[in-house]
Amino acid sequence: MKRIATVSLMADAGCHIALANLEEKLLELAKNVEIAYCQILRDEKKIPKNVDVALVEGAARPGHDLEILSAVRDNSRALVAFGSCACFGGLPSLCNLTNLNELITYVYQQTATTSRGPIPSKNLPLLVERVRPIGELVRIDYMIPGCIPEEKEILGVISAALEGVPFELPRKSVCEECKKERKGVLNGEIKRNYESPRDSSRCLLELGYFCVGPSTRAGCGARCPSFNIPCDGCRGPVDVKWDQGVSMLDSLAAVAKERLTAFSLKTHSAIFHRYTFASSALQRLISNLERRKEEM
C-alpha cells in the first residue's frame, strides 16, 4: 500500500482541517492508501521512512522548521507544497517587514495586557531569520495554492502525486471565472473595502476596489467577488514566475497614483502581496539590502 504523510509547519492548520472536511472522501482514500503520519488525525509521532507523497502545510523559518522539512523531504518520493503558506510564504510572511527582535519584544513585553516576564526560550525551538516559502529550502514536486486550497485540487494533487503524473493548475486569472459585468471603464476614484458597492452586478475593480483578481490564479470560481467581496489574491499569481502584487500595481498605477502613494509599505503589502510577500520582489530587495548592510 502506498503511503502518505502530512506535516504542518508555520500555519494555522487550516489546510489540515480541509483534509478533515473531506470526510467520506478521506475515509475512502484511507482504504487504498496508508496515512502514515498526520499529527491532527493519528498518533504517530515520528516522520516515517519510505513515504510516497508528503503534503506540507505552512511556511518555514529556517532552523527548527527546516529540520522537519528536510526529514520529510529525505523520506518522501514526492513532496507537495500544500496551500499558499507553503507555496509563497502566505499571510504570516507579512511579518517579514518587521525586524524579528522588534516582533518578539512587542508581543512578549509591550502589548496592552502583557505583564513582566521573560522572553520565552527554554525547551523551545529558536526563532531565527525570516519566514520563507518551502520551495526556497527544499525541492518541491507539486504545489496547490489557496487559503484554503480547493477540495478538487487537494484530491487531484494527491492522486497525481501517487501516480507520479503531472498536476495542472488553471492558467487563467480569477477574472476569467468572475460573473460580474465588465464595461471596460475604470472608475477614477479608488474605493476601500469598507465602502459597500452600489451596483453589486458590476466588476469590483472597475468600480474602484482593490480587487486583485486580474493577477490571481483561477480555480475558486471567483468566490469572493460572488459575495461582493474583492479578491484578496489567496491563490497566488496566475503564473508562478509572476510577482502577483507588482503585476497588479502595474495595472493600477495609471488610475490610482494618488491614493497609492498615500500608503506606506505596511499598508500596500496587505493589499497586493497578502499571501505572497515572502516570495515577492520587495522581499528580495529588502533581503539584499540587509545582506549588504551586514557585509559593510
Place this chain on the structure above:
Amino acid sequence: MTTEKIEVEPVTRVEGHGKVTLNIQGGKIKNVEVNIIEPPRFFEKLLEGKPAEEAPRITERICGVCPVAHHLASAKAVEAAWDVEVPETAIALRRLLLLAQFINSHALHIGFLSLPDLLRLREKSVFGLSSENPKLLERVLQVHSFGVKLTEEVGGRTIHPITAVPGGMSKPFESERRDQLLRKANQVLESTTELASLMLDIAQKGGDLFEEIESTPTNYMSMHRDGIHELYDGRIRVIDSKGNLRQDFDPSQYFELIEEKPVEHSYVKYPYLKSLGFPQGIYRVGPLARVNSASISATGGRSYVKSFFGLFGRPAHHPLAYNLARAIELVHVAQQAADLLADDNILKRDVRAPVKPKKGEGVGVVEAPRGTLIHHYSTDERGLIEKANLIVATGQNVPSMEKEVRNLSLRLEDSIVDGDRAEAIWKIETLIRAYDPCISCATHLVEIKRRD
C-alpha cells in the same frame, strides 16, 4: 544520579503544536512542563498599518479551526472603533455563522479527537472509529458536514469565511438555501442528542482515566446575556472555584481585568485575573467554563445539564468534564441554529450599514468554540490599524492544563519511570485533548533523549 528527559512531541490529535517535557532524576519526576512550541506568528504586530476593514479576513488566518470566531471578533472590534451600528439581520446571520462554527468544531473534536480515546479504540483515530463503530461515525459526520455546509452558505467559504464586513454582511441570505439547510438542521438534532447521551454514558461509567486525572478548582470566564449562555454579544462574567460571581464586566473593559504573563518555557503567555494576581488568578474558558457560569436555555441541552452537575459537582472542575460540556453545547447550538434558520428575519435584505473610518479604539469579543476570544484595535483617522492586542481562547487554558498534566504525571510516576510508559503518556495526552487545545500547527519529531 541518572537523569532522563522525556519529550512527548508532538502532542497528537490536537490542533497545533505542543509538547510535554518530563525531567526525571534518580527515579523521581523532577519537573513537568507543557511547552507550546508553535512559533509565534506575531499577528499583533503584523496588523499595524493594515486597513482595519481587512482585519476580519487577515486575523482569521490565526486559526484554521475556529476562523469564524476571529472573523467576527475582528469585525466587531473595527465596528466598535468606528461607532458602527450593525443591522439586525446581519447580526442574526453572524450568530448563525458562529453557531455553524461551533457545530463543525465540536463535532470534529468529538468524533476525530476525543471519542477514539474515550471508547479506547484499538486504532485511536477517526479511521479506527470508521472500522470499529461505523454507525457512530456516520452520526458524527452528519453533524460535522452540516456545520461545514452552513459555514459555507453563510460565510462564503468552509474555512476562512469572507462575508462579515465592518457594517454587517456583504450579501443577504437567499431563501432557497435556507430551506435546504433547515431540513438538514432538523435531521441533525437527533444525532447531537445521541452524541451527548454517549458522552454522558462515558462519564457515568467513569473508570481509571476519570479517577487518575484530578479535578483542579479554578476560576471560570465566559460571555453571558442576563445569565444565559451567549456566544456573540453579551457581558463577560467570572465565577470563582466555589461558583460565586467574582466579576461581571463589559468586554471593552477587559484590559483592566486581565493580564498575561510571559513564561520562559512556552510561546503562549499565561493570562490571569489582575485582581488575584498570578497564579491564584488563573482561569479557564471554553465549554466547561460556559456550562459552569451561564445557563443553557435551549430545551435539548438543558436536560443534560442536570446530570452533568450531578456527576461532576457545581461548578464542575474535572478536565474530562470538558468533553461532556462540549457535547451538551453541541445539542444547544444545533437547536439554536435550527431556530434561527426557521426565522424569516434572516432573509431580510438590509444587511450592511454605511461605514466611515475614523480615529478610534475598539474591542470585539465573541465566544470561540474553545473560549472567550478578544480582539482590540486602535485605528488612525484613515482607518489604518495603529495597535492591536489579541487574547485567544486556548492561551487562557494553558496554565490550568499544565498544572493538571503535572499532577497526573506525579500520580503516574511509577509507570512513567519504570512501567507502561506508553499507556501513561496516552493518559497525559488524553487529558490535554479534553481541552481541545487549538495551538495552531507545526509538526515535529518525537524523541526520547536518554542522558546518563
